Amino acid sequence: xxxxxxxxxxxxxxxxxxxxxxxxxxxxxxxxxxxxxxxxxxxxxxxxxxxxxxxxxxxxxxxxxxxxxxxxxxxxxxxxxxxxxxxxxxxxxxxxxxxxxxxxxxxxxxxxxxxxxxxxxxxxxxxxxxxxxxxxxxxxxxxxxxxxxxxxxxxxxxxxxxxxxxxxxxxxxxxxxxxxxxxxxxxxxxxxxxxxxxxxxxx
Numbered sequence: 001x002x003x004x005x006x007x008x009x010x011x012x013x014x015x016x017x018x019x020x021x022x023x024x025x026x027x028x029x030x031x032x033x034x035x036x037x038x039x040x041x042x043x044x045x046x047x048x049x050x051x052x053x054x055x056x057x058x059x060x061x062x063x064x065x066x067x068x069x070x071x072x073x074x075x076x077x078x079x080x081x082x083x084x085x086x087x088x089x090x091x092x093x094x095x096x097x098x099x100x101x102x103x104x105x106x107x108x109x110x111x112x113x114x115x116x117x118x119x120x121x122x123x124x125x126x127x128x129x130x131x132x133x134x135x136x137x138x139x140x141x142x143x144x145x146x147x148x149x150x151x152x153x154x155x156x157x158x159x160x161x162x163x164x165x166x167x168x169x170x171x172x173x174x175x176x177x178x179x180x181x182x183x184x185x186x187x188x189x190x191x192x193x194x195x196x197x198x199x200x201x202x203x
Contacts, residue, residue: 003033004175007168027163030171038152041145048138049104056105059199060114062192065125066134067101068094069115076101076113081135084127089116125194133187140181147174 006029013023055063063069068084068091069076078101082094099109106113116124147170154161161167193199 007171037148041148072115137184
């Protein structure tokens with residue numbers, strides 16, 4: 001968000017000599033913001049891996065809803081996209097990466113991952129909103145991480161990219177995506193533990 005604001009200011013800044021200090025200020029602020037973003041892009045997948053393992057241990061049905069994982073299985077696939085149907089217990093239009101969910105959750109591509117079939121259906125979280133919110137969270141987070149890594153690459157190997165209009169506009173358009181990812185993640189957290197107020201104890 002900070003990088004997007006300063007990218008926008010660079011795009012619209014005055015070219016007269018009196019605006020020199022402001023131009024330098026915007027460029028420095030952009031570099032600081034993107035420096036943090038580049039570090040986050042590297043750390044974020046590690047944090048996501050830890051979080052997935054924590055959910056798999058503490059709230060396995062939330063993980064099952066996040067991934068629309070209806071049937072307990074070994075070597076469970078990771079689902080990219082897709083529209084789950086609770087009635088038919090199937091997913092349309094999704095792309096499966098074999099064994100990746102087992103690897104993410106248990107560091108073992110052949111590990112068993114509990115599915116929604118382990119509990120009565122009246123205890124299932126609402127699968128569609130949880131799955132879609134999770135996809136939005138991961139998708140926007142991945143896009144932001146990729147943009148940060150591209151900026152880091154440009155800083156080292158293609159410095160003329162840093163002030164190219166395409167790069168600056170990409171940062172401007174990405175400005176609200178972090179907020180979207182946070183809200184989607186909060187939706188996963190709260191809707192994913194339904195129907196429980198206190199997970200497994202109080203409805």
